[in-house]
Amino acid sequence: MVTSRKKVNIKDVAAKAGVHASTVSRVLNPDTVSMVSNAVAERVTSIAREMGYKRSAIASGLRTGRSYTIGVLIPDLTNPIFPPIVRGIERSLDEEGYIAVLADSDNSRKNESAILDSMNARHVDGLILATAHRKDPLVDACIEDQIPLVLVNRTIDTRAVTEVINDDEKGIRLTIEHLVQQGHRKIAYLGGPPDTSTGRDRHRAFAQFKHSGQFEPDPDLMVSCNAFTEQEGHQGFLSLLDKGRKFSAVVAANDLLALGCFDALKDRGLRCPRDMSVTGFNDMPFMDRLTPPLTTVHIPLDEMGVKAAKLLLTLIRNPATKSVTVKLTPSLVTRGSTMAPAN
Amino acid sequence: MVTSRKKVNIKDVAAKAGVHASTVSRVLNPDTVSMVSNAVAERVTSIAREMGYKRSAIASGLRTGRSYTIGVLIPDLTNPIFPPIVRGIERSLDEEGYIAVLADSDNSRKNESAILDSMNARHVDGLILATAHRKDPLVDACIEDQIPLVLVNRTIDTRAVTEVINDDEKGIRLTIEHLVQQGHRKIAYLGGPPDTSTGRDRHRAFAQFKHSGQFEPDPDLMVSCNAFTEQEGHQGFLSLLDKGRKFSAVVAANDLLALGCFDALKDRGLRCPRDMSVTGFNDMPFMDRLTPPLTTVHIPLDEMGVKAAKLLLTLIRNPATKSVTVKLTPSLVTRGSTMAPAN
DNA sequence: TTGTAGGCGTTATCAC
């Protein structure tokens, strides 16, 4: 027997159950089952099941204006900090019957805009953006369009948004304190792009670090990279080394930049941590298995995703909700890439 | 001035342009513009643009039965082999106006089934599955439902499907040849779950390796793990070591298992590669930065995603297309985790 | 408690 290919719709179920389609609709919607008698409800339910009926989210979405779909925009999925975040997002969305439309903008704003159009055309009920720049016309556009929106990892300068970010000031402070305690006094800083909130916040935290006179940030030892990538870190740290100024440790604004530092040290015949201590930020997977293992700031990435998803759902359910900033607490993971300076 | 919140629909555009909605529809659809006069087409186009009209993919999908949405199911997004694949998929889909609905099943078949339901309810035009087991009722169900389908990375035993997989036999062969050339004669094998095609194929390739008498696979030195994880690799390799049989190298069926081997060696006070050579499979990001850097089989993951997406789109456009198997060619990346045996 | 009717926004089909 060949099972019929045609999808069964609500009318088919209604016909078989001897009721009207609207009754079936009510039975299958948790909010309205109560309007229908138990007997009918049970019969309809079982018939629907045995016919393999699946409600069409498309049709229902057209009617109700809700798609139970969330757009998630990531700058680069191969950056290892994002998979855990995405996973947290998805798990939380799934629990509530939502599904994620994922897009990777490949760090290009042009892509981002096209992708958002495409998501809006699909009537996503809300957006989670991991792509924010400090001044971000795209984020502004979403806000003006009143699309429920949560920013994750990075945020914008220009207005209040619901966001889940890391406490970067604390992360940098923990790092510096660790290095100072090991005896470092001349510490360089390899920063990220200043047009991102993470780049700016970490930079500022370093520049404004105040301690009991044991260490003073030196503007001449601070360099910014154009992107959070190994290549940029490599180049940036070479330029720092080539300044000819002495320092015994470098704080990189994220792990990828720190990996670039490793490369630069190799180029110059220097060894980590003997000749130079290096720290990262984010604690990406496998950073504990590097040569040497990277001392870095751990961020609860999965939690970041979970919180972002939950916030978005409350925002969707109650659009009047005021914007909230959730700041997650990082911790320092001390590993082999840092040690007391040579003498 | 407050811009109106209400979305403009096709009728609004039609009214302003002084034409009928169907004309607008024709103008905005590349396949049907030719039916309409140039003058009207241009006027409608510009009016649509200036009104900020965006066609509703939901409504259009309801009418046409196509959502331009593809479901992508991944067993675990934090396994670093998947982000590059997903990225390749997305980029290719995007080029053709499709978008990806991504879900992470967290390696659970129960989740997979619920997720597929949810995707089907959203009328995905096709599916890319990275979750296949050799016998996989879910894949069977998709085929029976005649959903355009492409398997990626792993495949099934039971029937012909369109799939993009790696040439695992070649990967294992390259690995063994490398070790034999270094002088290894007793080589252990740490396999993956036998219910996956990758687990089975790699195992078989090892077991059936034929060479000019320099090396003979030894069944007593072959162990299978229940999952491709560091923990499983750790336990599995401990059990292999505890057999008390001598061997100088281990071929792990993927990189995560190889990392588990590193852990086990540490437990037993052994060093890689001095006391034991270790090889992996997949060449995940950062495997070149481990201690020691991992000798492993490189797979073109991005290409895997790209090919899968392209195949799926041809399948969608021509459902009668016969199923194809694309087998990608791996290469061996020789690094520090392998060296000639001690004596 | 259940049925009726209308419409969500688009497009295929037919008519002009």
Next chain:
DNA sequence: GTGATAACGCCTACAA
């Protein structure tokens, strides 16, 4: 070349 109409599958006032 363009307009009118119906239908995709579902939901929700409103009526009964």
